[in-house]
Each structure stands twice: as C-alpha cells, then as structure tokens.
Amino acid sequence: MKPVAGEEKNPMARTAHSPRYSLSHLKTLEAEAIFIIREVAAELERPALMFSGGKDSIVMLELARRAFAPARIPFPVLHIDTGHNFDEVLEHRDREVKRLGLTLVVGSVQEAIDRGVVREEPNGSRNRIQTAVLLETAEKHGFTALLGGARRDEEKARAKERVFSFRDEFGQWDPKSQRPEVWGLYNTRVHVGESIRVFPISNWTELDIWSYIEQENIEVPSLYYSHRRPVFRRNSMLFAVHRFCQPRPSEEVFEAEIRYRTMGDATLTAAVPSAAATPAQVREEVAGTRLTERGATRGDDQVSEAAMEDRKKEGYF
Amino acid sequence: MDLLRLATAGSVDDGKSTLIGRMLYDSKSIFTDQLEAIERTSRDRGDDYTDLALLTDGLRAEREQGITIDVAYRYFATPKRKFIVADTPGHIQYTRNMVTGASTADVGIVLADARKGLIEQSRRHAFLVSLLQVPHLVLAVNKMDLVDWSEEVYESIRAEFVEFASKLQISDLTVIPMSALKGDNVVERSANMPWYQGAPLLHHLENVHIASDRNLVDVRFPVQYVIRPHQNRNQDYRGYAGQVAGGVLKTGDEVVVLPSGLGTRIAGIETADGPVEEAFAPMSVVLRLEDDLDVSRGDMICRPNNRPSVSQDIDAMVCWMGDSPLVPGRKLAIKHTTRTARTLVKELQYELNINTLHRNQEAVDLRLNEIGRVRLRTTSPLMADEYRRNRATGGFVLIDEATNATVGAGMIVGAD
Numbered sequence: 019m020k021p022v023a024g025e026e027k028n029p030m031a032r033t034a035h036s037p038r039y040s041l042s043h044l045k046t047l048e049a050e051a052i053f054i055i056r057e058v059a060a061e062l063e064r065p066a067l068m069f070s071g072g073k074d075s076i077v078m079l080e081l082a083r084r085a086f087a088p089a090r091i092p093f094p095v096l097h098i099d100t101g102h103n104f105d106e107v108l109e110h111r112d113r114e115v116k117r118l119g120l121t122l123v124v125g126s127v128q129e130a131i132d133r134g135v136v137r138e139e140p141n142g143s144r145n146r147i148q149t150a151v152l153l154e155t156a157e158k159h160g161f162t163a164l165l166g167g168a169r170r171d172e173e174k175a176r177a178k179e180r181v182f183s184f185r186d187e188f189g190q191w192d193p194k195s196q197r198p199e200v201w202g203l204y205n206t207r208v209h210v211g212e213s214i215r216v217f218p219i220s221n222w223t224e225l226d227i228w229s230y231i232e233q234e235n236i237e238v239p240s241l242y243y244s245h246r247r248p249v250f251r252r253n254s255m256l257f258a259v260h261r262f263c264q265p266r267p268s269e270e271v272f273e274a275e276i277r278y279r280t281m282g283d284a285t286l287t288a289a290v291p292s293a294a295a296t297p298a299q300v301r302e303e304v305a306g307t308r309l310t311e312r313g314a315t316r317g318d319d320q321v322s323e324a325a326m327e328d329r330k331k332e333g334y335f
Numbered sequence: 336m337d338l339l340r341l342a343t344a345g346s347v348d349d350g351k352s353t354l355i356g357r358m359l360y361d362s363k364s365i366f367t368d369q370l371e372a373i374e375r376t377s378r379d380r381g382d383d384y385t386d387l388a389l390l391t392d393g394l395r396a397e398r399e400q401g402i403t404i405d406v407a408y409r410y411f412a413t414p415k416r417k418f419i420v421a422d423t424p425g426h427i428q429y430t431r432n433m434v435t436g437a438s439t440a441d442v443g444i445v446l447a448d449a450r451k452g453l454i455e456q457s458r459r460h461a462f463l464v465s466l467l468q469v470p471h472l473v474l475a476v477n478k479m480d481l482v483d484w485s486e487e488v489y490e491s492i493r494a495e496f497v498e499f500a501s502k503l504q505i506s507d508l509t510v511i512p513m514s515a516l517k518g519d520n521v522v523e524r525s526a527n528m529p530w531y532q533g534a535p536l537l538h539h540l541e542n543v544h545i546a547s548d549r550n551l552v553d554v555r556f557p558v559q560y561v562i563r564p565h566q567n568r569n570q571d572y573r574g575y576a577g578q579v580a581g582g583v584l585k586t587g588d589e590v591v592v593l594p595s596g597l598g599t600r601i602a603g604i605e606t607a608d609g610p611v612e613e614a615f616a617p618m619s620v621v622l623r624l625e626d627d628l629d630v631s632r633g634d635m636i637c638r639p640n641n642r643p644s645v646s647q648d649i650d651a652m653v654c655w656m657g658d659s660p661l662v663p664g665r666k667l668a669i670k671h672t673t674r675t676a677r678t679l680v681k682e683l684q685y686e687l688n689i690n691t692l693h694r695n696q697e698a699v700d701l702r703l704n705e706i707g708r709v710r711l712r713t714t715s716p717l718m719a720d721e722y723r724r725n726r727a728t729g730g731f732v733l734i735d736e737a738t739n740a741t742v743g744a745g746m747i748v749g750a751d
C-alpha cells in the first residue's frame with residue numbers, strides 16, 4: 019500500500035513556525051461557531067435561530083450573519099416571548115430583524131396562558147413554562163433544528179451537553195445517550211419526530227462574549243451598560259423599578275448605578291451595581307467578577323444544583 | 336492570546352477532578368457562589384477540607400456513582416492563553432469518551448498515582464493519546480505528598496514511562512511530579528520537591544508551542560456550503576464556504592477541485608470582515624474561484640501538485656463506539672470532512688489490545704470500546720490523507736443508518 023501523501027518521516031517537519039499563521043482565541047472560537055452554523059444550514063431540513071435579545075443570542079445572530087455573507091441568513095429567527103420583556107430588548111430585536119432582512123417567528127407565552135396550554139407558576143416566573151411554548155411553536159412551524167446561544171460554562175449540566183444535542187419526540191434530553199462528537203465531524207441525522215438543538219457557542223465563556231462584543235463592535239441593548247435608576251433590594255439582589263418589577267411596601271427604593279448581566283424574565287432578573295459604561299469596561303468588570311451570572315442575577319436559578327438538569331430533561335433550552 | 340485544548344485522563348481516584356478543580360481555582364476561574372456551594376457540600380459530608388473535585392462533578396448519575404461517565408468541558412484562562420479542558424473518564428468502558436476528548440486536543444494529560452506507579456490504565460491512556468495524535472503529552476505523577484516527595488519514586492515511574500512511550504508515536508513528552516491536593520507543581524513551583532528542575536504544569540501549558548502543530552503545508556479546503564445570494568445586487572456571486580483543513584491558501588493560487596480534478600485559480604478569499612490575502616487552518620472563509628466550475632459540498636479544493644488520495648478503498652484504525660459489534664460485511668454511513676457516503680466493511684485485519692498493544696488477527700468482530708484495523712470500501716471516493724499527517728482530513732466517523740447513532744471513529748492509515 020502506498021502512503022497517502024508525502025514521504026518525510028516527520029510530516030510536520032516542514033511546517034512554518036511563523037506567528038503570522040496563528041489565530042487568536044476569539045477568532046478560533048468564531049471560526050468554530052461559523053463552521054457549526056454552516057453545517058446546520060447544509061445538513062438540516064428546517065432550522066431556526068433562537069433569539070432572546072440577550073447578549074449571547076445577539077452574538078449568535080452576528081455569527082450567523084458572518085457565516086453566510088454576502089447572502090442573507092437562510093433561516094428564520096424564533097423568539098419565545100414571555101410577555102415579560104424589557105422594552106429595550108424588543109426594540110433591539112425588531113431593529114436587527116429589519117436590518118438583516120430576516121423572518122421573525124414569535125411564540126407567545128401570554129397567549130398560551132390565555133388558551134390554557136400552560137399555567138402561570140406561583141412565583142410568576144415564565145422561564146419554566148416557556149419550554150412548552152417553544153416546543154409547540156417549533157412543531158407548528160416544522161422546525162427540526164433550533165440554534166441556541168447556550169454556553170457550557172453557564173452551569174454543570176451544560177458542561178456535558180454536546181454541540182448537537184438530540185431531543186426525542188417530547189423534546190426531552192437524555193444525557194446518557196449522547197452521540198460522541200469526534201473532531202469537527204457532527205452527525206446531524208434525526209428520525210422523524212425528533213429534533214436537534216445546536217449550540218455553536220458552547221465553548222465561549224461570558225468573558226469571551228464581552229471580549230468579542232468589544233472587538234467586533236457589536237451593538238447590544240443599552241441595559242447592559244451602566245445607568246442610574248431607582249432600585250430596591252430583594253433576596254440580597256438589586257432590582258430596578260419598572261413595569262414588571264415593583265417594590266413591596268417594606269422594600270426601600272433608592273437610586274443606584276446599575277447594569278444588567280443577563281436578560282431573562284424581566285420580573286425576576288436582577289441588576290448588578292456597576293459603573294461599566296462601555297464594552298471595554300464591561301469586559302474588565304466581567305474578568306474580575308467573583309459571581310457567576312446566574313448566581314448574581316437569576317431569582318429562580320438558585321433553587322438547586324440539579325434544577326437545570328431537570329429542566330433540560332423536560333425540554334428546556 | 337491563543338487557544339489551547341487539553342484532554343485529561345486518569346483512573347478513578349488518581350486525582351483528575353482535584354487537579355482540574357485546582358487549576359480552575361488557582362487561575363481564579365471559580366466563582367464565589369460555586370465555591371460556597373461545594374464548601375457547603377464538603378462540610379455536610381464531613382470532609383476535613385473543601386473537596387475541589389466537587390467543582391467538576393457533573394450529571395446526577397455521576398454524582399450518585401461518584402465517577403465521571405461522560406466528557407465534560409471546562410474553561411479557564413490566564414493572561415497568556417484560554418484553555419478548554421475535555422475532562423474524560425478513564426475507565427476502559429468509556430474509551431469512546433476518551434477518544435472523543437482527545438480527538439481535538441493539543442495536549443493530553445495522563446495522571447498516575449505515585450503510590451501505585453504505572454498501571455495498565457496509564458499505559459492505555461498514553462496509547463490513546465498517541466493513537467489520536469495529540470501532539471503533546473504530559474504525565475502527571477500525582478499524590479507525591481503520599482510518598483514523602485520522594486525523588487526515587489518519581490524517577491522510577493518516569494524512567495519506566497519514557498521507556499514505554501518510546502514504543503508509541505509521541506513527539507513531545509513532559510513528566511511532572513505533583514500534588515493536586517496540596518497544589519505542588521500545579522500552578523506554583525513545589526517547595527517540597529526542590530530536586531525537580533522543570534516547570535509547574537500551568538507554566539508548561541501556557542508556554543508549550545502549539546502553532547507549529549498544525550499542518551501549514553498541504554492545502555486542503557473541504558467545501559462546506561455554497562453561497563449564492565439570490566439578491567439583485569449580487570446575482571452572479573458564487574462563493575464556496577468552508578473551514579481550512581490544511582496549508583495556506585492565497586489569492587491567485589492555482590487550485591484543483593476534487594474529485595473532478597478541474598483546475599482554476601482563487602479569485603478571492605473573503606470573510607465577513609472583508610477580503611483577506613491568505614487563509615490557514617482553522618479559519619472559516621469563503622473562496623471565490625476564477626472559473627465557473629461545478630463545485631458542491633463535499634468537494635475538496637487543493638493545489639495541483641499536492642493532492643490527497645482520491646479513493647474508495649480506505650485502511651483505517653477504528654475505535655468502535657456502537658452497541659452492536661462491527662463485523663465484516665456490515666454497511667454503514669461514513670462522514671469524512673464535509674462528505675458523506677456509504678461504506679462496506681470489507682475486512683477486519685486485527686483487533687488491537689489497547690493494554691498490551693498485542694494485535695489479535697483472529698478477531699472476528701470489534702465490540703464497544705475496542706480498537707482495530709479495518710479495510711473499507713466506500714460508495715463514492717473520499718479525498719483522504721493519512722491521519723498522522725492531518726487530523727482534519729484523516730479522521731472520519733461511522734454512522735449506523737438504522738439508529739442514526741455515531742458508532743465509530745476512524746483514523747486513515749492508507750488509501751489506494
């Protein structure tokens with residue numbers, strides 16, 4: 019049998035050593051994400067990109083734009099509208115959809131509540147019940163693959179989730195029967211009725227996201243940057259006073275400089291005290307922070323360590 | 336700042352979780368709320384100290400059984416590098432998970448317990464690292480605190496390992512004595528082992544030279560997706576999107592498209608940031624070609640005088656990951672770069688015992704987690720390189736078409 023190519027003993031011996039041919043960590047992560055997004059477009063029937071208006075999904079949308087430029091992104095954007103949105107987030111969403119010439123599909127949690135499909139949770143959070151709305155909307159539109167902006171550094175159960183993550187007919191995740199992902203060779207096959215969630219930014223951390231936003235000049239809702247406004251303290255977290263979030267009589271309102279680290283359900287998402295007003299300042303702040311973003315800002319994620327794993331098994335994103 | 340991918344392997348209780356926890360902790364990649372959670376757990380269990388291994392405990396099934404089952408990914412960064420750690424289980428029944436973790440790694444860390452010395456598993460882990468062509472291997476001789484920081488103990492383990500490694504294809508080997516628990520030689524140099532002249536682990540990981548591990552010689556561009564805008568202002572635009580798998584592509588270069596063999600030149604290399612003069616692995620770019628050829632997903636663009644084999648007959652080492660065994664005559668789907676075909680298993684040449692490296696030519700099948708050499712015949716030609724020359728164009732996966740499961744990972748040895 020003849021060797022495939024070349025005959026040197028050490029095949030890498032001639033390799034150039036020039037730093038000219040090394041890629042920064044952000045550009046490496048970008049190249050990997052673009053590869054994954056293109057793989058979805060090439061191999062899967064009807065994908066859609068989940069867009070929440072948060073920074074991770076904004077970066078995802080930008081990566082998708084880059085993957086197909088100068089053509090348009092060849093799939094629609096799907097937003098599960100909890101009805102508990104920050105106005106700035108919806109404005110940003112609509113602006114982006116228009117700028118990129120995309121089709122927007124919205125699944126409304128409020129409407130699902132009105133129809134009796136899901137019931138409001140006692141604590142008012144719609145993070146959990148949005149799962150049912152997501153599954154219903156995806157089914158109605160025949161989406162077989164959903165691209166999402168989840169990151170593995172967010173929490174322990176995610177650390178083991180594959181980039182291409184399979185869901186059975188009920189949208190459920192089975193951590194024990196995941197496909198091995200060897201090299202960049204993703205097996206995208208699904209049976210009828212099954213679907214895939216794809217996470218192109220699995221390997222990014224919160225710090226990578228902000229470094230990228232800074233480096234690539236990506237616009238995010240102004241709430242991510244420091245601003246002064248009335249706030250109150252609850253469960254040792256800071257909440258801004260707005261339409262969805264009112265202080266109880268016992269809770270004292272005061273002014274503070276804050277910013278948001280995540281954009282979840284507006285009724286439960288806390289802000290953090292911050293003077294970081296530019297992407298570079300936010301990046302520096304994130305680099306020095308000693309609290310996870312969920313720990314710092316999500317009123318409903320602190321419940322238990324296994325909470326996310328359980329939610330994912332139910333089909334949560 | 337660049338990116339380094341790391342895979343760790345060790346037997347149960349060698350201290351792998353403690354080591355990873357230590358690196359995350361000492362590089363300040365652990366958040367206070369995470370730390371408080373594990374401090375609580377440690378206290379509740381009655382531990383004498385905070386068990387850093389808890390930081391990497393993942394799924395509930397694993398917590399219950401107290402072992403790692405599946406590959407988990409961790410992230411940390413120093414001012415020099417960002418690190419992605421594939422934390423893989425060491426037990427033989429999880430060989431497929433170790434193969435997965437090692438497939439993309441720049442550095443493999445194999446742990447050994449200084450009290451036990453090299454055991455069968457350490458050899459197996461080192462072998463898998465070399466089979467997957469991970470360019471750099473570190474043997475971490477852990478728990479040195481339990482052998483009184485003894486240089487003799489370390490030295491005998493080191494010598495035995497170096498002797499064993501010389502039989503494998505390992506280009507760069509580093510051996511480090513450490514205590515993951517106490518932190519000796521993980522981030523800080525150990526005061527307890529002044530006889531050790533080398534660098535602590537993190538220092539080594541920050542400085543190991545990885546840029547030259549990539550193949551910058553053989554131009555390989557698997558076409559992933561064809562971009563056609565269907566917009567008025569870009570009507571004639573046609574771009575070939577993909578991730579560079581080898582070599583350096585330059586505007587104006589003469590190229591051929593395989594398998595057709597038609598020649599043309601690169602008219603331009605584009606990214607969303609604008610055109611670039613050159614592209615190299617692992618950049619994702621769009622190529623425009625001077626001539627209007629019929630090019631589609633699964634084709635390979637390369638240089639006329641440096642081509643991969645275009646072949647339907649493939650010899651490969653396969654790690655079997657399926658529940659039902661691989662037997663000659665079995666038909667499967669094969670995904671190699673961006674090309675998918677079907678394949679027939681023509682022959683099982685031998686099964687390789689990954690503990691003894693003995694080749695069993697009498698083997699009639701390959702079972703879950705076994706590795707062997709096979710000959711395949713594919714329905715359409717693959718543009719194949721030897722795996723040892725290029726991991727991206729030398730690796731493939733096998734897929735069971737009935738269950739859709741990924742059942743094998745293959746490394747091309749030859750093609751004709």
Ligand SMILES: Nc1nc2c(ncn2[C@@H]2O[C@H](COP(=O)(O)OP(=O)(O)O)[C@@H](O)[C@H]2O)c(=O)[nH]1
Pocket residue numbers: 345346347348349350351352353354388477478479480481513514515516517
């Ligand atoms: N004395 C000592 N104990 C260690 C060291 N590293 C780990 N251990 C202990 O060995 C046990 C197994 O460690 P763990 O990290 O869970 O091992 P894993 O199964 O390889 O992940 C735990 O009780 C650790 O505290 C070390 O360097 N010295």
